[in-house]
Amino acid sequence: xxxxxxxxxxxxxxxxxxxxxxxxxxxxxxxxxxxxxxxxxxxxxxxxxxxxxxxxxxxxxxxxxxxxxxxxxxxxxxxxxxxxxxxxxxxxxxxxxxxxxxxxxxxxxxxxxxxxxxxxxxxxxxxxxxxxxxxxxxxxxxxxxxxxxxxxxxxxxxxxxxxxxxxxxxxxxxxxxxxxxxxxxxxxxxxxxxxxxxxxx
Numbered sequence: 013x014x015x016x017x018x019x020x021x022x023x024x025x026x027x028x029x030x031x032x033x034x035x036x037x038x039x040x041x042x043x044x045x046x047x048x049x050x051x052x053x054x055x056x057x058x059x060x061x062x063x064x065x066x067x068x069x070x071x072x073x074x075x076x077x078x079x080x081x082x083x084x085x086x087x088x089x090x091x092x093x094x095x096x097x098x099x100x101x102x103x104x105x106x107x108x109x110x111x112x113x114x115x116x117x118x119x120x121x122x123x124x125x126x127x128x129x130x131x132x133x134x135x136x137x138x139x140x141x142x143x144x145x146x147x148x149x150x151x152x153x154x155x156x157x158x159x160x161x162x163x164x165x166x167x168x169x170x171x172x173x174x175x176x177x178x179x180x181x182x183x184x185x186x187x188x189x190x191x192x193x194x195x196x197x198x199x200x201x202x203x204x205x206x207x208x209x210x211x212x213x
Contacts, residue, residue, distance in 0.1 A: 019084055021081075021082060024078075039060055056088065058089055058115075062084065094159060097160065108121050109121045128201075148207070150206075157206065157211075158198040
């Protein structure tokens with residue numbers, strides 16, 4: 013579920029950070045810049061793991077900040093395909109179920125990946141697995157075990173409009189669909205998958 017990814021970047025340290033020890037100032041700036049951010053084809057950054065190399069800082073006289081070239085490793089959330097995870101049901105609709113891990117919410121289980129004989133109750137807005145003669149409800153906030161089937165990365169950065177009077181301006185409407193930068197499509201159509209209460213009873 014979690015991996016280590018190596019990253020090289022130039023880290024900007026403002027004058028207010030000069031009072032800190034160099035390692036602490038770099039750590040704080042890396043976490044500020046990367047924590048809880050999605051890197052395309054890398055995953056969701058959680059926190060700095062360690063610093064492999066840091067150059068001497070150089071002062072930019074234009075802003076008085078110190079710039080340090082850093083090679084470091086980040087703890088990244090990016091489960092492998094087929095990995096089994098456990099989360100909580102966050103919402104249901106006719107398309108499927110959305111699940112949260114607490115720190116990551118963009119998990120979707122489409123109805124095609126449910127057990128056979130699973131039906132949606134539109135009145136209660138809940139999915140029900142008809143197992144033999146039993147109705148197995150998938151209620152909100154229930155713990156659910158699922159398998160990762162695929163991942164999707166989407167570039168959500170603003171596009172740039174054509175130059176107007178020599179100035180590039182961001183087109184904030186171009187990516188207004190609110191699509192998640194990183195999401196998972198998962199399944200529960202297997203033994204041991206689905207609500208934990210189904211298999212623990």
